[in-house]
Amino acid sequence: TVAAAAGLLKERGAASVRVLATHGLLSGPAIERLKAAPVEEVVVTNTIPIPEEKRFDRLTVLSIATIIADALDAVFEDTSVSELFRGDNV
Numbered sequence: 001t002v003a004a005a006a007g008l009l010k011e012r013g014a015a016s017v018r019v020l021a022t023h024g025l026l027s028g029p030a031i032e033r034l035k036a037a038p039v040e041e042v043v044v045t046n047t048i049p050i051p052e053e054k055r056f057d058r059l060t061v062l063s064i065a066t067i068i069a070d071a072l073d074a075v076f077e078d079t080s081v082s083e084l085f086r087g088d089n090v
Helices: 002-011 030-036 065-076 082-086
Strands: 018-023 041-045 059-062
Touching (some): 002 018, 002 030, 065 082
Parallel strands (some): 041 059
16 A cells, blocks of 8 residues: 555655655545555645545645646647646646
8 A cells, every 4th residue: 555655665764755646536444544654745636526524634635627727728729738748737
């Protein structure tokens, strides 16, 4: 699990550990494990709604609204979607 990997990294001398994931599937015991894990921060996007009862102090949820809106605009304007990943959206 991510929590176990974080523990191993800390045991082997990592100064800090951050967890980054596109989709925050916080199912089953994931929340309790992440709360107990030696991680500075858990960062996910809002591609999956995370109810308030699953949130915790070290969880950061980033919005993907701007990149989705810009991608839709690029498609409808027949411009490059890949250009979005070279600029302000990254």
